[in-house]
Amino acid sequence: MLYDKDIREPLFDFLDEIYGINRVIEEKQMGCSRADVVMVTPVAVYGIEIKSDADTYARLQRQIKDYNLFYDYNYIVVGTRHAHHVTEHVPAWWGIITVEIEQGIPDFYILRKPDKNPKTRWKRKLGMLWRPELAHIQEINGLPKYKRKSKEFVITKILEKIPEEILQLQFCEELMQRDYNEIGQIISNFKNNR
Numbered sequence: 001m002l003y004d005k006d007i008r009e010p011l012f013d014f015l016d017e018i019y020g021i022n023r024v025i026e027e028k029q030m031g032c033s034r035a036d037v038v039m040v041t042p043v044a045v046y047g048i049e050i051k052s053d054a055d056t057y058a059r060l061q062r063q064i065k066d067y068n069l070f071y072d073y074n075y076i077v078v079g080t081r082h083a084h085h086v087t088e089h090v091p092a093w094w095g096i097i098t099v100e101i102e103q104g105i106p107d108f109y110i111l112r113k114p115d116k117n118p119k120t121r122w123k124r125k126l127g128m129l130w131r132p133e134l135a136h137i138q139e140i141n142g143l144p145k146y147k148r149k150s151k152e153f154v155i156t157k158i159l160e161k162i163p164e165e166i167l168q169l170q171f172c173e174e175l176m177q178r179d180y181n182e183i184g185q186i187i188s189n190f191k192n193n194r
Contacts, residue, residue, distance in 0.1 A: 031066035047071035053079035
């Protein structure tokens with residue numbers, strides 16, 4: 001039986017082979033759910049839900065709704081217990097990766113590649129960025145600073161002023177460059193300079 005802990009690290013190696021340059025963020029809060037894995041590439045953000053052999057589909061419908069709001073593409077990764085029925089539980093645009101043990105190690109197979117998520121909401125997606133990251137996007141696009149305005153106001157202005165194809169690359173770059181070790185200081189500096 002494959003458990004989540006058996007799947008994660010080998011999955012990251014598999015994703016490296018398939019996608020090349022990427023950044024993995026684990027256990028990312030999104031709406032009422034938590035994404036097991038968020039993979040950021042230079043051009044897209046992928047939500048990845050892991051359903052090990054020990055998991056059930058009990059929370060999956062709620063999770064799907066949340067994943068669909070935030071990510072450009074979505075995958076579900078399933079152990080052998082779920083592999084035969086998983087297509088009945090996820091939307092047609094979700095990718096499916098199966099995993100089983102072969103010669104003592106996890107072996108991954110892309111059962112279905114993901115299609116572009118038609119339900120992504122840019123406001124939700126941009127909400128993943130911290131205020132200093134949004135400020136950097138404003139700066140590189142020559143937008144006003146809106147120092148005293150809410151995060152929601154800033155996101156709305158960014159969406160009004162920057163074409164989606166440019167914003168997509170800048171959004172991914174902000175997540176790729178995010179520094180979790182420095183964020184406390186970065187946010188503090190941002191607040192002090194408002």
